[in-house]
Amino acid sequence: MTKIVQIKQTRIQREKRLLIQKAALQVFSEFGLRGATLDKIAKACGLTKPNILYYYSSKDEIYAEVLQSLLEEWIRPLKDISENGDPLTEILKYVKKKLTMSKTKKQESKLFATEILHGAPLTQNILAGSLKETVDDKVKLLNKWISEEKIAPVDPYHLIFSIWSMTQHYADFDVQVYSLLNTKKRSRIFQDAEDFLLTFFTRCLKQD
Amino acid sequence: MTKIVQIKQTRIQREKRLLIQKAALQVFSEFGLRGATLDKIAKACGLTKPNILYYYSSKDEIYAEVLQSLLEEWIRPLKDISENGDPLTEILKYVKKKLTMSKTKKQESKLFATEILHGAPLTQNILAGSLKETVDDKVKLLNKWISEEKIAPVDPYHLIFSIWSMTQHYADFDVQVYSLLNTKKRSRIFQDAEDFLLTFFTRCLKQD
DNA sequence: TATTTTTTTGACCAAATGGACAACTATTTA
DNA sequence: TAAATAGTTGTCCATTTGGTCAAAAAAATA
Structure with missing residues (x-):
């Protein structure tokens, strides 16, 4: 059984991840980890919530990376x-x-x-x-x-x-x-x- | 129509309110306003959630008073x-x-x-x-x-x-x-x- | 002690929220 | 340009959580 692991990020991945990080920094710093919601982050970067979860597997993961x-x-x-x-x-x-x-x-x-x-x-x-x-x-x-x-x-x-x-x-x-x-x-x-x-x-x- | 307004606090009210304040300070300072939950405060002071809401009308009111x-x-x-x-x-x-x-x-x-x-x-x-x-x-x-x-x-x-x-x-x-x-x-x-x-x-x- | 008032709680509700997923679209690659 | 891959989203779900309420229990009062 072969598991395919993506090594290199695509252009879109780089761009969107950065976009999300920026928005997340803003939202987390204003509301804290618990006060921040995925919806707020989504709004702040103009993406949808499921779209954000396509790049990060959870809110906590975003927080950890930021x-x-x-x-x-x-x-x-x-x-x-x-x-x-x-x-x-x-x-x-x-x-x-x-x-x-x-x-x-x-x-x-x-x-x-x-x-x-x-x-x-x-x-x-x-x-x-x-x-x-x-x-x-x-x-x-x-x-x-x-x-x-x-x-x-x-x-x-x-x-x-x-x-x-x-x-x-x-x-x-x-x-x-x-x-x-x-x-x-x-x-x-x-x-x-x-x-x-x-x-x-x-x-x-x-x-x- | 007469509205009865309670002026003086009873002994129990004084005691329980203080108890709640202490627990709330502890929980709020550890988790922040959003991270704190009524359940955590309730547990911290050994009361039930509805009981807390008998003394304070909302979580925000507790926070404000503390x-x-x-x-x-x-x-x-x-x-x-x-x-x-x-x-x-x-x-x-x-x-x-x-x-x-x-x-x-x-x-x-x-x-x-x-x-x-x-x-x-x-x-x-x-x-x-x-x-x-x-x-x-x-x-x-x-x-x-x-x-x-x-x-x-x-x-x-x-x-x-x-x-x-x-x-x-x-x-x-x-x-x-x-x-x-x-x-x-x-x-x-x-x-x-x-x-x-x-x-x-x-x-x-x-x-x- | 009988009555009234205060206190307590189990059960319940509605909104918010993190997250899953299948279907659909756009982009890349061969 | 066709096939494959990457990206996007509407819809849905389960959990958490602030808060309600009626009924029961306890305490105060007459």
């Missing part, structure tokens, strides 16, 4: 912190990069946050796996910089947490941030945020 | 920042208080985060209302302290955001935080976090 591709992108910038550059500059570059991502990848940030918030059922192994590896690696580097007195002493794990939380806050809690600022400040949130963050981390990390 | 009572508690500590105390001490006291809440009120923090993350459909008016009032008030105080050179100059709005994000991170993203720390560090997350935060804000805000 989350998966997001995670890789999410971890990447951390890896770019280089031990060759000037320590403070490297850290500030990372802060800037993360803040930019909060501005341009708001949906991704919210989806990631929702996943973690609800116990990371599909993400746990990645957190404890490749992300942990990268973090541990950078923690070592930060400790090296501290021992060389190139940055002020500080717990490197919590330093990383602080960068994540402060930058992602502008994506995840955008509704709150917008609500609390007046119109003038609202239009320059991200400039103000960058100024604040760079000042903040510089004051905290600069060696006298 | 959220409402949480919000007041959530805003309160900010109000306690006093213009009479030493500026840096007052700010650090607030940081400590918020971090403690992340430890002891994890469910509340997660529920609040989920609500904001998904657009704050029921909270918008409170954000723009009483919370904004309090924030604006404290921003004025912070600006006063800055102009008197009692703390280093910094955007007060973003300072408040940074306190919120960094402290709440330890509740909302606990799964991630735990995943990334080894056993030794895991057992003293909150001590390490407090040390880190106090050092950080001190370095950032202290006037030379």
Whole structure:
């Protein structure tokens, strides 16, 4: 008995899968896994529900794939912190990069946050796996910089947490941030945020 | 035609409503509004579904009440920042208080985060209302302290955001935080976090 | 204790939703 | 262009779930 397995994706498969992923990201990030329905995703990408299920075998599979591709992108910038550059500059570059991502990848940030918030059922192994590896690696580097007195002493794990939380806050809690600022400040949130963050981390990390 | 309106709650009503609220907080914070079901809440408090609906007319009403009572508690500590105390001490006291809440009120923090993350459909008016009032008030105080050179100059709005994000991170993203720390560090997350935060804000805000 | 009021629950309903599938159409390939 | 393969959809189904309701049980009151 021969089972025929399709290896190569057709043009239409590539296009439609991408279309579905985009719509799914939008819907999942707004409503969460449970709040999102196939009908909503279908509407968002202009396909019918059975058509979507022709490309993905279930809603959960769509969610898993969207989350998966997001995670890789999410971890990447951390890896770019280089031990060759000037320590403070490297850290500030990372802060800037993360803040930019909060501005341009708001949906991704919210989806990631929702996943973690609800116990990371599909993400746990990645957190404890490749992300942990990268973090541990950078923690070592930060400790090296501290021992060389190139940055002020500080717990490197919590330093990383602080960068994540402060930058992602502008994506995840955008509704709150917008609500609390007046119109003038609202239009320059991200400039103000960058100024604040760079000042903040510089004051905290600069060696006298 | 006379309509009889019950004014005073009976003992049983008080007890059962509280019981339901507790269970609902637990379930809502774990699954979100849509992911939570009446059956789950019912199971969590040992009542039957129709019994719950005897005390609350709908799932949404339970959610609204749980959220409402949480919000007041959530805003309160900010109000306690006093213009009479030493500026840096007052700010650090607030940081400590918020971090403690992340430890002891994890469910509340997660529920609040989920609500904001998904657009704050029921909270918008409170954000723009009483919370904004309090924030604006404290921003004025912070600006006063800055102009008197009692703390280093910094955007007060973003300072408040940074306190919120960094402290709440330890509740909302606990799964991630735990995943990334080894056993030794895991057992003293909150001590390490407090040390880190106090050092950080001190370095950032202290006037030379 | 008799009566009234409050509380509880089993059984039920309608809407929403994830998904199956056969029939039909469009595209690719030989 | 004919055959084969890929893509699309209307219709249907089963499950989940928020919510109703009448009747029974428990509690409060007179």
